[in-house]
Amino acid sequence: MAELVTVxxxxxxxxxxxxxxxxxxxxxxxxxxxxxxxxAGVTETMAATLxxxxxxxxxxxxxxxxxxxxxxxxVMITGPTASHALAKSGLHGGLRPLGDNTNNERH
Amino acid sequence: xxxxxxxxxxxxxTLLVVVALAMVRERDLFATxxxxxxxxxxxxxFFVLMDAADVAFTEAAVGAGIFPLLMLTVLxxxxxxxxxxxxxxxxxxxxxxxxxxALFAAVVQMPPFGAVDAPSHAHVAQRYxxxxxxxxxxxxxxxxxxxxxxxxxxxxxxxxxxxAAVGVVVVLLGGRPKTPQQSSQALMAEHKVLxxxxxxxxxxxxxxxxxxxxHGEYGPGGGFQAGVIFAVxxxxxxxxxxxSNAQRVVPLGVLRWLVALGVLxxxxxxxxxxxAGGEYLNYSVLASDSVTGQHIGIILxxxxxxxxxxxxxxxxxxxxxxxxxxxxxxEE
Numbered sequence: 001m002a003e004l005v006t007v008x009x010x011x012x013x014x015x016x017x018x019x020x021x022x023x024x025x026x027x028x029x030x031x032x033x034x035x036x037x038x039x040a041g042v043t044e045t046m047a048a049t050l051x052x053x054x055x056x057x058x059x060x061x062x063x064x065x066x067x068x069x070x071x072x073x074x075v076m077i078t079g080p081t082a083s084h085a086l087a088k089s090g091l092h093g094g095l096r097p098l099g100d101n102t103n104n105e106r107h
Numbered sequence: 108x109x110x111x112x113x114x115x116x117x118x119x120x121t122l123l124v125v126v127a128l129a130m131v132r133e134r135d136l137f138a139t140x141x142x143x144x145x146x147x148x149x150x151x152x153f154f155v156l157m158d159a160a161d162v163a164f165t166e167a168a169v170g171a172g173i174f175p176l177l178m179l180t181v182l183x184x185x186x187x188x189x190x191x192x193x194x195x196x197x198x199x200x201x202x203x204x205x206x207x208x209a210l211f212a213a214v215v216q217m218p219p220f221g222a223v224d225a226p227s228h229a230h231v232a233q234r235y236x237x238x239x240x241x242x243x244x245x246x247x248x249x250x251x252x253x254x255x256x257x258x259x260x261x262x263x264x265x266x267x268x269x270x271a272a273v274g275v276v277v278v279l280l281g282g283r284p285k286t287p288q289q290s291s292q293a294l295m296a297e298h299k300v301l302x303x304x305x306x307x308x309x310x311x312x313x314x315x316x317x318x319x320x321x322h323g324e325y326g327p328g329g330g331f332q333a334g335v336i337f338a339v340x341x342x343x344x345x346x347x348x349x350x351s352n353a354q355r356v357v358p359l360g361v362l363r364w365l366v367a368l369g370v371l372x373x374x375x376x377x378x379x380x381x382x383a384g385g386e387y388l389n390y391s392v393l394a395s396d397s398v399t400g401q402h403i404g405i406i407l408x409x410x411x412x413x414x415x416x417x418x419x420x421x422x423x424x425x426x427x428x429x430x431x432x433x434x435x436x437x438e439e
Contacts, residue, residue, distance in 0.1 A: 074308075074311075077304060077307065077308065078304070078308070081300060081301065081304045084300050084301075085298070085300075085301055088298070
């Protein structure tokens with residue numbers, strides 16, 4: 001049982017680390033603001049969640065588990081909100097997604 | 108294990124240097140402010156690597172949290188881009204190079220990190236570490252050093268923050284008003300998602316601030332961090348629901364009193380211990396039992412620190428965002 005938890009936790013941490021790496025790569029390589037934001041969004045939701053879950057599995061029952069749970073909740077609420085605000089201010093500032101041909105209709 | 112921690116140290120320090128250079132090169136002040144937040148977060152990570160949880164907490168709250176926020180409000184009045192062409196000035200360059208050289212020479216002569224025989228570990232630190240559990244009796248030794256042994260230094264820090272708030276109030280709330288800005292309330296009304304999430308988060312942030320305030324004796328935290336966190340909750344409210352609503356919650360007049368009240372509480376605790384027959388800020392005489400006295404003293408002065416820091420931060424934010432409004436409105 002303990003080994004299973006360790007394996008699961010390591011798996012979560014590794015997957016989270018991979019997603020952070022791919023997110024960083026995406027931010028550097030993707031062609032425009034919104035696709036880059038998508039890469040960053042994966043980092044702050046999926047990767048952060050996986051890493052915190054991995055740490056929760058690792059920590060075992062106790063106060064740290066509860067604190068990690070609160071951090072998880074916080075990240076899950078704020079991450080998408082930040083992405084939303086970023087995308088909205090991008091649109092507001094005049095950035096258009098690639099392939100969006102309605103440039104002239106909106107100001 | 109050794110190799111991994113060294114690798115982490117090197118990566119974080121390298122990132123710090125990279126971010127610092129990027130900040131110097133960047134002409135877009137908005138990007139510079141964001142980079143300064145990243146710099147603060149990296150510093151906090153580095154403090155965590157050095158096992159300095161309290162300092163890391165402060166750095167994360169101040170360097171990565173409220174400092175960029177206040178800088179952004181400054182940008183609303185100074186403009187986003189650096190003005191004027193850049194020239195290389197010889198004298199400052201030479202002075203800076205000399206200073207950097209001197210610092211490097213000093214670093215080389217410093218004892219290794221964590222060395223037992225380092226001068227900073229040889230004198231009072233020994234006494235603090237050995238006597239704190241019996242004399243102060245609280246688990247977080249950082250708090251006992253900060254609030255009790257070096258209580259006078261901390262009083263100085265609080266007075267610095269108080270002075271900064273007074274300076275900002277005098278300069279910004281006393282000067283000539285500029286052209287009125289577009290109401291932030293109207294701008295934010297369309298941000299429904301932000302408002303809803305803000306409504307969910309603000310009570311949590313304030314609650315967490317209180318936790319940090321009163322948990323400072325037992326874990327990382329204390330008045331400085333708590334004050335900043337509490338202030339951020341109120342500033343978030345002001346950003347999402349408009350300045351006038353926020354000022355109905357905490358009016359400017361009340362904030363001015365609160366900034367002074369924190370310092371007053373701190374100083375009064377010192378006076379009380381003086382009157383009770385001890386030295387200034389020697390809390391042991393505040394109760395019949397010296398450890399209980401220390402507890403009372405630390406809780407009170409941390410409360411003073413928290414009140415001053417929180418109200419000073421909110422006051423500075425209000426002052427910068429209201430610098431554009433008319434003077435009469437401020438006096439109410």
